[in-house]
Amino acid sequence: MADFQNLGEFSKNNEAYVAGFASGGKPMPPARKALLITCMDARIHPEKALGVDIGDIHTVRNAGGRAVDALRSVTISQQLLGTTEIYVVHHTDCGMVTFSTPQLQSIVKEKLGHEDHTHYHEFSDSEQSVRDDIKLLRESPLVIPGTPIKGGIYDVNTGKITWLD
Amino acid sequence: MADFQNLGEFSKNNEAYVAGFASGGKPMPPARKALLITCMDARIHPEKALGVDIGDIHTVRNAGGRAVDALRSVTISQQLLGTTEIYVVHHTDCGMVTFSTPQLQSIVKEKLGHEDHTHYHEFSDSEQSVRDDIKLLRESPLVIPGTPIKGGIYDVNTGKITWLD
Numbered sequence: 473m474a475d476f477q478n479l480g481e482f483s484k485n486n487e488a489y490v491a492g493f494a495s496g497g498k499p500m501p502p503a504r505k506a507l508l509i510t511c512m513d514a515r516i517h518p519e520k521a522l523g524v525d526i527g528d529i530h531t532v533r534n535a536g537g538r539a540v541d542a543l544r545s546v547t548i549s550q551q552l553l554g555t556t557e558i559y560v561v562h563h564t565d566c567g568m569v570t571f572s573t574p575q576l577q578s579i580v581k582e583k584l585g586h587e588d589h590t591h592y593h594e595f596s597d598s599e600q601s602v603r604d605d606i607k608l609l610r611e612s613p614l615v616i617p618g619t620p621i622k623g624g625i626y627d628v629n630t631g632k633i634t635w636l637d
Numbered sequence: 638m639a640d641f642q643n644l645g646e647f648s649k650n651n652e653a654y655v656a657g658f659a660s661g662g663k664p665m666p667p668a669r670k671a672l673l674i675t676c677m678d679a680r681i682h683p684e685k686a687l688g689v690d691i692g693d694i695h696t697v698r699n700a701g702g703r704a705v706d707a708l709r710s711v712t713i714s715q716q717l718l719g720t721t722e723i724y725v726v727h728h729t730d731c732g733m734v735t736f737s738t739p740q741l742q743s744i745v746k747e748k749l750g751h752e753d754h755t756h757y758h759e760f761s762d763s764e765q766s767v768r769d770d771i772k773l774l775r776e777s778p779l780v781i782p783g784t785p786i787k788g789g790i791y792d793v794n795t796g797k798i799t800w801l802d
Contacts (some may be wrong), residue, residue: 476722476785478671478694479800485688486798493796495680500732502679506643512695512710514667515660519682523650529643530677533698535710544755545677545700551744553732557641567665567718579716586778590709613751620641631658633651635644 498527501553506530507546509605510561511537511568515628518561522633530555536568537561538593539605539612547614558619560605561633562598563626569596598625602636663692666718671695672711674770675726676702676733680793683726687798695720701733702726703758704770704777712779723784725770726798727763728791734761763790767801 507530510518518531530549534541537560549555573592580588595601602623609615623636672695675683683696695714699706702725714720738757745753760766767788774780788801 476787478669478722478724479787482687482689482724483798483800486686486796488688489686490795490797495796496794498680498793500678500680500730504643507677512672512697512714513665514692514694514696515663515665517684517691519685521651521654522647523653524647526682527679529679531679531698532677532700533696534707535697535713541706541709542699544706544757547741547745547753547755548700548732548757549677551741551748552736557643559643559647565665567713571717576712576716580712580779583716584778584781588712588779590712590779592709592713613749614745614753614755616749622641622644628663629661630655631651631660632655633648635648 495526502527502529502555504528505554505556506559507532507549507555508559508561509537509539509542510626511535511563511566513563513566513628516563516626521626521631536566536593536595536601539608540593543612543614546609550616550619556619558609558621559624560602560621561624561626562602563628564598565628566598568594568601569598599636660691667692667694667720669693670719670721671724672697672714672720672722673724673726674702674704674707675791676700676728676731678728678731678793681728681791686791686796701731701758701760701766704773705758708777708779711774715781715784721784723774723786724789725767725786726789726791727767728793729763730793731763733759733766734763764801
C-alpha cells in the first residue's frame with residue numbers, strides 16, 4: 473500500500489477550498505481568452521501572480537515552461553476553446569540551468585538502469601529561453617499566425633514578473 | 638504591434654501579488670516533495686485547491702493533464718529535485734471528451750492549411766484517463782519504481798477533489 477505523505481493534508485485543505493468555492497457553473501472556454509505557459513517550479517503560483525479568477529485562463533506548465541511540450545495543448549486551447557493570446561513566463565533560479573541532457577541521461581541510467589534518450593530541453597539563460605520559445609510558437613504551423621505572444625521572467629524571490637520587449 | 642488584451646491587468650495584479658509576497662528565498666526543491674499533474678482548464682486553481690504554499694509542490698499542466706506530455710518533467714522533478722510522490726488529477730466537464738484527434742486534425746487543416754499528425758490524447762471518461770495515466774507512469778522506465786501515485790477527479794462546479802481508490 474503506497475504511503476502518501478501529503479494526501480491527508482491535501483484532502484483537508486481541499487475541504488476548505490470547497491467551502492469557499494463560489495465559482496461553479498463557469499463555462500469551459502477561458503473568459504480572458506488567454507493561455508499561460510510557465511514552469512512547474514514550486515515557487516510560482518500562476519493564478520495568484522496574475523490575479524486571475526476561476527475560469528479566466530488556461531495554464532500549461534512543465535519543466536522550464538518549454539513551448540515544445542505545450543504545442544498539443546496550445547492547439548486545443550486555440551482551435552477548440554478560443555484563446556487568442558499567449559504568455560510565456562520563465563523564471564529566475566530555474567532548475568533547467570543546473571544540468572545538461574547527457575548528465576541527466578547518465579543519472580537515469582545509473583539510478584533506473586535504463587538507456588534514456590529524452591531531450592530534457594534545459595537552457596542556460598531564462599530570457600533567451602523565453603525568446604526561443606516565442607520563436608518556436610511563432611514558427612509552428614499549429615499556432616494561429618499573428619497570435620500575440622508576450623514573454624516574461626518571474627522572480628522567485630519577489631514574485632515580480634518582468635515583461636520582455 | 639501585437640495587441641494584448643490582458644497584459645495591463647496582469648501587470649497591475651502582479652504588483653499587488655508582489656506587495657504581499659513574503660515567500661522569497663525558498664529553495665528550488667519542493668518542500669512537500671510532491672508533483673501534481675493536472676489539466677490546463679481555467680476552472681482549476683491547483684495551489685488553492687490543495688492549499689499549498691509557495692515552494693511546496695511541482696505542478697505540471699497540459700490539455701487533459703496527460704502523463705505522456707509530463708514524462709520529461711517527472712524525470713527532472715524526481716531525479717534532480719527530489720519529489721517522491723505524484724498526484725494525477727483530471728476533472729469533470731473536460732474539453733478532452735468533446736472531440737477526436739481526426740476531427741481536430743481536420744480543423745487544423747481547414748483553419749491553418751497544414752497537415753497535422755499530432756495525437757491529441759483525448760479521452761471519453763475522466764476516471765479512466767486518470768487510471769490510464771497512472772498505469773503509464775508506473776510502467777515508464779523513467780519513473781522511479783514504487784513511486785506512490787494517487788489519482789483524483791476535480792469537480793469544476795464545486796472545487797472538490799474526489800480521490801480514486
